[in-house]
Amino acid sequence: MSLSFTMSKPLRDYTNSLRDWSVAQIRPHAREADTRHSFPENWAEILDTSPVPLGRHDKGGLDPVPEFEDGHWVSKLSFYEAISYGDLWGLFAIGGGIGHLVVDAMGSPWQVEKWYQPVVEGGSVTGFALTEPHFGSDTSQVATTATRDGDGWVLNGTKIFCSNGANAEYVVVFATVDKSLGAKGINAFVVPKGTPGFVVGKVNEHKMGIRSWNTSELLFDNCRIPEENVLGWSEGEIKPRSSGQGGALGALGYNRPNIAAMSVGVTQASLDLTTGLLDEQKAGFSPHRWSLVQNELTAMNHVLARSRRVALKAQALLDGGKPDRSAAAVAKAYAPQSCERIIRRCMQLLGPEGTSEELLLEKWYRDVKIMDIFEGSGQIQRIIVGRGLMGRVVG
Amino acid sequence: MVNLEPAPEQLEVAELARELGVEVLAPAAREAEAARAVPENVWKTLFATGLTVPVPEELGGSGIGDTATLMIALENLAYGDPGITLAAFSSGAAALLLARHGGSDHAALVRSLITEPGTRAAVALYEPQGRGASEFATTIEVTGDEVRVRGRKVAVAFGAEADPLIVVGVEQSAGGVRAVLVPRTAPGLTVTPHGGSLALEAMAPATVAFDTAVPVSNLLDASGLLNTIGRIRLAVAAIAVGTGQRAVDYAAQYATERVAFGRPIASFQGVSFPLAEAQMRMAESRLEIAESAARLDDDAAEDVSRAVGYAGEVAAEATRAAVQTLGGHGFIAEHPVELWYRSAAALSTLDFDPVCSSFQAAL
Numbered sequence: 001m002s003l004s005f006t007m008s009k010p011l012r013d014y015t016n017s018l019r020d021w022s023v024a025q026i027r028p029h030a031r032e033a034d035t036r037h038s039f040p041e042n043w044a045e046i047l048d049t050s051p052v053p054l055g056r057h058d059k060g061g062l063d064p065v066p067e068f069e070d071g072h073w074v075s076k077l078s079f080y081e082a083i084s085y086g087d088l089w090g091l092f093a094i095g096g097g098i099g100h101l102v103v104d105a106m107g108s109p110w111q112v113e114k115w116y117q118p119v120v121e122g123g124s125v126t127g128f129a130l131t132e133p134h135f136g137s138d139t140s141q142v143a144t145t146a147t148r149d150g151d152g153w154v155l156n157g158t159k160i161f162c163s164n165g166a167n168a169e170y171v172v173v174f175a176t177v178d179k180s181l182g183a184k185g186i187n188a189f190v191v192p193k194g195t196p197g198f199v200v201g202k203v204n205e206h207k208m209g210i211r212s213w214n215t216s217e218l219l220f221d222n223c224r225i226p227e228e229n230v231l232g233w234s235e236g237e238i239k240p241r242s243s244g245q246g247g248a249l250g251a252l253g254y255n256r257p258n259i260a261a262m263s264v265g266v267t268q269a270s271l272d273l274t275t276g277l278l279d280e281q282k283a284g285f286s287p288h289r290w291s292l293v294q295n296e297l298t299a300m301n302h303v304l305a306r307s308r309r310v311a312l313k314a315q316a317l318l319d320g321g322k323p324d325r326s327a328a329a330v331a332k333a334y335a336p337q338s339c340e341r342i343i344r345r346c347m348q349l350l351g352p353e354g355t356s357e358e359l360l361l362e363k364w365y366r367d368v369k370i371m372d373i374f375e376g377s378g379q380i381q382r383i384i385v386g387r388g389l390m391g392r393v394v395g
Numbered sequence: 396m397v398n399l400e401p402a403p404e405q406l407e408v409a410e411l412a413r414e415l416g417v418e419v420l421a422p423a424a425r426e427a428e429a430a431r432a433v434p435e436n437v438w439k440t441l442f443a444t445g446l447t448v449p450v451p452e453e454l455g456g457s458g459i460g461d462t463a464t465l466m467i468a469l470e471n472l473a474y475g476d477p478g479i480t481l482a483a484f485s486s487g488a489a490a491l492l493l494a495r496h497g498g499s500d501h502a503a504l505v506r507s508l509i510t511e512p513g514t515r516a517a518v519a520l521y522e523p524q525g526r527g528a529s530e531f532a533t534t535i536e537v538t539g540d541e542v543r544v545r546g547r548k549v550a551v552a553f554g555a556e557a558d559p560l561i562v563v564g565v566e567q568s569a570g571g572v573r574a575v576l577v578p579r580t581a582p583g584l585t586v587t588p589h590g591g592s593l594a595l596e597a598m599a600p601a602t603v604a605f606d607t608a609v610p611v612s613n614l615l616d617a618s619g620l621l622n623t624i625g626r627i628r629l630a631v632a633a634i635a636v637g638t639g640q641r642a643v644d645y646a647a648q649y650a651t652e653r654v655a656f657g658r659p660i661a662s663f664q665g666v667s668f669p670l671a672e673a674q675m676r677m678a679e680s681r682l683e684i685a686e687s688a689a690r691l692d693d694d695a696a697e698d699v700s701r702a703v704g705y706a707g708e709v710a711a712e713a714t715r716a717a718v719q720t721l722g723g724h725g726f727i728a729e730h731p732v733e734l735w736y737r738s739a740a741a742l743s744t745l746d747f748d749p750v751c752s753s754f755q756a757a758l
Contacts, residue, residue: 131723134654135655136722136723138655141654141655205727205729209726278524281523286530288750289525292749292750293524293749299753299756303756334758338756338757338758340715341755341757347740348744349747349749350523350524351745352523352549352589352592353523353549355594355595355741356589356590356591365593366737369718373723373725377719383665
C-alpha cells in the first residue's frame with residue numbers, strides 16, 4: 001500500500017460532525033467554564049446534543065466511539081483535535097480520569113474486576129495521584145508514605161495536580177513503603193472516596209488555563225486501607241499487564257500525541273478565528289501589509305500541519321504494534337510550544353483587542369500553555385528523544 | 396564617542412524604581428488586576444516619585460527629562476509589576492505630550508497632571524492590526540477654527556474616566572501626524588471598555604471611537620511630535636524587558652532550590668539554557684532600547700517599531716521559559732510567573748507590527 005496521510009472517509013465524516021458540533025455546542029460555554037472554574041452546570045445535557053457517539057465516561061460503555069480502519073490511536077487524534085477545536089472543556093467532560101486505567105494495567109484479575117469493570121460500566125470518575133508539592137518529573141521522590149499496620153497500610157502525605165481528585169470514585173495513590181529503596185519502594189494504592197483520613201485539600205487549583213478541569217490537592221492523614229488495595233509498581237514505570245490497547249501506558253505514554261492533537265485543535269481554532277476577523281478588515285490594510293499578514297497566516301498553518309504529521313506518525317506506529325516513545329515525545333514537544341506562539345501571534349495581529357475576553361484567543365492562549373507541561377513536560381520529552389538518539393549512537 | 400556607562404543619576408533612578416517596583420508594585424499586582432485599577436495608595440506613592448510623569452523641570456515638572464533614563468525607570472518599575480507601571484505611565488505620557496507640544500492654553504492642565512494624583516489623562520494612540528503612526532486610520536483635519544477627529548483607538552488607558560484624551564492621528568491634507576486634545580465631554584465619543592483582558596488590567600483599557608469636533612486651539616504643536624510619540628511607544632519595550640527579567644530571575648532562583656534527580660534543577664542544561672538564552676535576548680533588547688532612546692534624545696529620526704517588536708517577543712519567550720522552569724507550579728496563581736507570562740503576551744500585542752517581525756515556529 002502506498003503512503004497516505006489522508007484519513008478514511010468514515011473517519012473524516014465522523015470528526016467533521018464532531019468538530020461542527022463542538023463549535024456549535026461546546027464553544028458557546030467556553031467562557032463560562034473558564035470563569036466558574038468548572039464545567040457548565042448542565043454539561044451532561046450539552047453532551048447529549050452530540051449527533052455522534054463521544055465515548056462519554058458517564059454513559060458506562062453505552063456511548064462507544066466507533067472503530068475506524070485508520071486504527072484506534074490514529075482515530076483518537078482526529079477525535080481530540082475535533083473536540084478541542086470547539087473548546088477543551090468538552091474533552092475534559094467526556095473523559096473520566098485515568099485511575100481505573102492504572103488498575104487495568106497493574107491490577108490482578110480480581111482487582112480489575114472489582115475496580116475497573118464497575119467504573120467503565122457504571123460511568124464514574126477516577127483519579128491518579130502521583131505528583132507532590134516538591135516533585136513532578138522526578139517520580140522517584142514520592143514522599144507520601146505507606147506504613148504497615150497489621151494486615152493493611154496507613155498513608156500519610158500530600159498530592160497535588162490530581163485531575164478529578166475531588167470527585168473521583170477512588171484515587172490511585174503512589175506512596176513509598178521504604179524511602180531507602182527509591183523508586184523500587186513505591187507502590188500504588190487504591191483509595192476509595194470517603195476513606196477516613198482521605199481529605200480534599202483543594203477541589204481545584206487556581207490555574208492560569210484549563211480552569212474547568214478539576215485539579216485537586218489531596219491530603220492523606222493516617223489514611224488506612226486494606227492490603228487488597230495495593231497495586232504493583234516498579235522501576236518508576238508502570239508495567240502494563242498486557243501490551244494491548246488501553247492500560248496505563250495508554251493513559252500516560254500513548255496519550256502524549258493526543259496532547260499534541262489538543263494543542264492543534266485549539267490553535268487551529270485561534271488561527272481560523274483570526275483569519276476571519278482580519279479578512280473582514282482587509283480594506284484597511286495597505287497591499288504590502290496585507291501580504292505580510294497573509295504570509296504570517298500561511299506560515300502558522302504550515303506549523304500546524306507539521307504538528308499533525310508528527311502526532312500521526314507516533315500513533316500510526318502504535319497502531320501498527322510498534323510503539324515508539326521517541327516518536328510520541330517528538331509530537332508532544334513539537335506541537336504545544338509552537339501552538340503557544342501561534343496563538344500569541346494571532347493576538348498580536350489583531351492588536352490589543354485580540355487579548356480581550358470578548359474573544360476566546362486569550363483563553364486559548366492560557367489553556368494551551370499546560371500542553372507543554374503536563375503528562376511529561378517539554379524538557380522531559382527532549383530527554384526521551386535525546387536518549388533514543390544517543391542510545392543509537394553509543395550502541 | 397561611545398559611552399555605555401549609565402550616569403550616576405541613572406543608577407539612582409534604577410535603584411529607586413527597582414525598590415518601588417519590588418516593594419510597592421509587586422505586592423499590589425494581583426489586587427490591581429482584580430480591581431482593574433491601581434490601588435490608591437500605590438498610585439500616590441508612585442506619583443510622588445515622578446518616575447512615571449516624565450515632565451522635566453524646564454517644562455514645569457520635576458520628572459525625568461530624557462528618554463534613556465525614563466526607559467531605565469520604567470523597566471525597573473515593571474520588574475515589580477508591568478500592569479501598574481503601564482497604567483501609571485499612560486497618564487504620564489499624556490502629560491509629556493501636553494508639556495512638549497501644548498500651548499499656553501494647556502499649562503494649567505499640565506500643572507494638574509503633574510501635581511494632582513487624582514487626575515487621569517490618556518493618550519489614544521494604538522490602532523488595531525499593528526498600524527504604525529504612518530498608517531493610522533484616525534484622521535485629524537482642521538477646517539476653519541475647528542478640528543474634526545474621526546477614528547478608532549484601542550487600549551486607551553482608563554478609557555471610562557481619563558480626561559482629557561490626547562488623540563494621535565493623521566492629517567491627510569498635510570500628510571503628517573497630529574495630536575489633539577479631546578475632552579471627555581466632547582460629543583461623538585464612544586467608549587467600549589475591554590471588559591476583561593488577558594492581562595494589563597490595572598490600566599482599565601477601552602476602545603474609543605471618535606467622531607467629533609473640537610476647537611482648533613486643542614491641536615498640539617506638530618513639530619517633533621513623532622519623536623515624543625516614539626518615546627511613548629518605546630516605553631512598552633522597556634516595560635516588557637522588565638517583565639521578562641523579573642520572570643527569569645524568579646525562575647533562576649526557583650531552579651537553584653528545586654531538586655530533581657538528585658540535584659538542583661539549575662544544574663541541568665535543559666533548564667538553565669532556556670533561561671540563559673532569555674537573558675541573552677534581554678541583554679540585546681535592553682541595548683536596542685537604550686540606543687533608540689539615545690537617538691530620540693538627540694532628536695534623530697528613529698522608528699522604534701523594531702525595538703518594540705523585538706522586546707515584546709523577547710519578554711514573551713522569557714516569561715515562557717520561566718513558566719516552563721516551574722512546570723505545573725508556573726501554571727497556578729500561587730506563583731506570580733503566570734501573571735508575568737500573561738502580561739508579557741499582552742504587552743506584545745499593544746504595538747505589534749508585522750513589518751518588523753515574521754513568524755517563526757518554536758522548533
